[in-house]
Amino acid sequence: MRREAPRSAADFLPIALPAAVLGVFFLIPFGIMLAVSFFKRVQGGFYEPDFVLDNYARFLSAFFGGVLGFSVLLAGLVSLVAVAIALPFTHRLARMRPRAQVAWLVGLLSVLSLSEVIIGFAWSTLLSKTAGVTNLLVFAGIIEESFSLSPSFGAVLTAMVYQAFPYSVLVLYPALVRLDPSLDEAARTLGASPLRAFFTVVLPALRRTIVATLILVFVFALGSYLIPQMLGRPQHWTISVLVTDQAIYQSNMPFAAAMAVFLMLACLALIALAGLVGREREAIR
């Protein structure tokens, strides 16, 4: 394995293609979108080149600010819940027999192959009045009549956590497999109960991985726009839903572009903040 930084043209070759694809299919469209976000909308038409801040000004209203706040809150909650479930699960998984680990990981990967649409429809059926899980409670004699659990905030949250869970496990897994099992055992011999050892040693030792997973799932959840529409009420719609609505149904490209740009900036700011907090705590050490 060579360790020097790439120098000659041949060294850069392996990264040339990905860089070109990223440039052509991400940076250029993003540049166009950024430009469009300052364009002027033409009523009944499309837009014309200009430099106006109207689109951003409109966005700074209470309504859109509220939606942005809700989107960030929802994504944050999804990432917290998903990681909180995935962490103990993966901790156990990493200590299983190799064959069992492979079976679980393949199962989780197959969940990733499901599209958002299928996940949304599956959950709307599961939470419905006619075929939903409440029928089991009726069957068990706990309640009188089945009822629908969607559309609701809980339904949106549940489906999004379901979608985010495999990602969380796959990101946490390598770190948990590498984690020295004697850390936990040492804490126990030193007087910590298994639960206490998990919270005072295992969790802090994995701090960086956990923050990385939270950020990944957060960004992933922020882009979700089908599940909030399928399982939520209009007040549960995220900014991504509004972007789609403005771009496709209202034909207001400049405003949709402005929202997308703003969403991305908010996202980057939050990630930078998380990184900064992580580094500061590191500096105290």
Next chain:
Amino acid sequence: MTDLTLQNVTKSFGHVKAVDGVDLTVPGGTFVCLLGPSGCGKTTLLRMIAGLEDPTEGRIRLGEEDLTAVPAHRRGFGMVFQSLALFPHLTVAENIGYPLRIRGRPKAEVRRRAEDLLDLVQLSGYGDRSVARLSGGQRQRVAIARALAFEPRLFLLDEPLSALDAKLREAMQVELRQLQRRLGITTIVVTHDQREAMTMADMVVVMSGGRIRQADVPSRVYRHPADAFVADFIGSSNLVEAVAAPGGLKVPGGTIPGLSCPGGRCTLSIRPEDLTLTLGEAHIRGTVTFVRDLGATVETFVDAEGVTLVSAAQPSDRPAVEPGAAVGLTVDVAKAVVLP
């Protein structure tokens, strides 16, 4: 001082018995080494004493108290792990103070105790360092200090010195032994290095195949091995098949007078230093195949009727011979051990 008593302790993993019916009493205040090749069950036995594995059968007692079902965190035994298991997110002092913080002791006391322990392991002033910035020997000392911080009833170490280089390891062996003497704490160390065991222990417990082969003071284990396995594992030994013959024991290359086999056939264990190389009259005759000059001692490999025997002597005490020379070997009969 309370004794640790193991009674028929057994651990099975599926069909494999990692530890098979171990009975052992560790007197309070002593330093015991569990010694054996890898896979002999010594680490599993230590983990059962620590409470990290449950015995399949048997009982573990400390004094009158039955600990068999007591979880690790309630046993109050300090343990040093092979990987050391220092907590990467804590500083040196926080690592050492961890067992006290878990026990809810006041902050000032935790800090003071950590500093005392740092003095004890000669790391004064290292308290605020990150454990990642310590050398191997320093990490070792931190792990030892942390395991001793809460004044444990038993001090357990699993191959604690295996990550250190040879020189530092020898220095730490002496240091660990002196520390144990000063604190008077009952200590059990797992090791596969017989020199390490001989250096430190009051009692060496030689294990193989999940069973105890011999448990005794180091000099007796060395001088009077219980069987061929112990003789071979503790130091090097010439193990020779012997048959009773008129006037002594018939071995490859000659006859050794003054020894007898109870059953007619036996194995003779002769330490290399008890086998003298000579050019004159001797018990065994053979041909030199290899000379290994280690500086302080010289080992001469002698082929006697297809069996290789090793003689060790100081350079001045042996005749200068080259491979191919015909030589004789004299056995120090008083020190040879007859094994069944």
